[in-house]
Amino acid sequence: MKIDYTLHSHTFRCGHAVGDIEDYVSLAVEQGYKIYGVADHVFLPGVYQPTIRGDYSLLDEYIKEFNRVKEKYQDSVEMFLGFECEYSDDFVDYYRSLLEEKGFHFLICGQHMRLDKQGFKSGYFGKDLPLDWSLATYKKDIVDAMKSGLFLYIAHPDLFFVGAHEVNDQYKKMTQDVIEVALQNDAVLEINVHGFLRTRHHKDGEYTIEYPALYFWQEVAKTSIRVVCGGDFHNPNEIGNKKLNDQLEELIKKSGIQLADIREVYTLYKDRLRKIL
Numbered sequence: 001m002k003i004d005y006t007l008h009s010h011t012f013r014c015g016h017a018v019g020d021i022e023d024y025v026s027l028a029v030e031q032g033y034k035i036y037g038v039a040d041h042v043f044l045p046g047v048y049q050p051t052i053r054g055d056y057s058l059l060d061e062y063i064k065e066f067n068r069v070k071e072k073y074q075d076s077v078e079m080f081l082g083f084e085c086e087y088s089d090d091f092v093d094y095y096r097s098l099l100e101e102k103g104f105h106f107l108i109c110g111q112h113m114r115l116d117k118q119g120f121k122s123g124y125f126g127k128d129l130p131l132d133w134s135l136a137t138y139k140k141d142i143v144d145a146m147k148s149g150l151f152l153y154i155a156h157p158d159l160f161f162v163g164a165h166e167v168n169d170q171y172k173k174m175t176q177d178v179i180e181v182a183l184q185n186d187a188v189l190e191i192n193v194h195g196f197l198r199t200r201h202h203k204d205g206e207y208t209i210e211y212p213a214l215y216f217w218q219e220v221a222k223t224s225i226r227v228v229c230g231g232d233f234h235n236p237n238e239i240g241n242k243k244l245n246d247q248l249e250e251l252i253k254k255s256g257i258q259l260a261d262i263r264e265v266y267t268l269y270k271d272r273l274r275k276i277l
């Protein structure tokens with residue numbers, strides 16, 4: 001299996017990835033990528049999170065650098081400019097303006113935390129948070145993201161398996177709930193390749209499921225939900241990384257997922273944006 005696209009890739013600007021756009025794209029071209037989307041963690045006006053996202057003041061420079069690299073590699077790879085965004089009512093107008101006025105080709109939803117105008121509100125998952133609340137809150141926010149129509153896809157929708165020790169009834173129910181809302185909203189879901197790097201064994205030998213979660217994708221595979229993969233690269237050396245590719249291949253085989261055509265997914269998204277913007 002040869003993956004020749006990603007629409008999910010970061011840059012040094014977020015404060016926890018290394019390399020700039022060209023460092024990634026030049027390697028991707030060597031690896032035979034046909035489509036390369038840059039989608040760094042969204043820069044938010046008034047929000048300062050230096051190890052999570054780039055400062056808002058970097059916006060124009062990010063766009064400019066993307067356009068420079070896009071032009072340089074135009075004969076080798078098709079490039080798209082995006083951001084990975086947390087959904088929040090407070091930022092809907094800003095997200096729309098990125099697509100309408102700033103020339104962004106797409107946005108993806110990566111729901112890592114709850115945000116409002118002031119910035120960080122809370123995380124979703126953690127030992128101190130009741131799992132019922134975590135699952136319900138995460139679900140509500142990704143449903144709002146799906147309903148908004150602004151996002152090409154939901155990145156790592158199975159993020160709720162973070163810290164999970166077993167697929168118990170709560171996780172099974174949550175999986176079915178996410179499937180149901182994705183079907184209702186015609187949402188596309190992403191198998192997150194970077195997620196394979198997550199630590200699944202803790203110091204005390206405890207095992208956690210994390211994401212990508214095989215159970216989740218096995219259930220998704222039984223439905224008509226369209227699924228794509230996303231590199232979510234934070235280091236150029238993740239591009240064409242054999243271990244990551246093997247893990248992705250194994251997950252796809254074991255789950256029975258059929259990957260959707262990325263061009264078709266993108267075309268449908270652009271049709272939808274034309275209607276809502």
Ligand SMILES: [Zn+2]
Pocket residue numbers: 010014016017041234
């Ligand atoms: Zn990141």
Ligand SMILES: [Zn+2]
Pocket residue numbers: 084110111112155156232
């Ligand atoms: Zn993410």
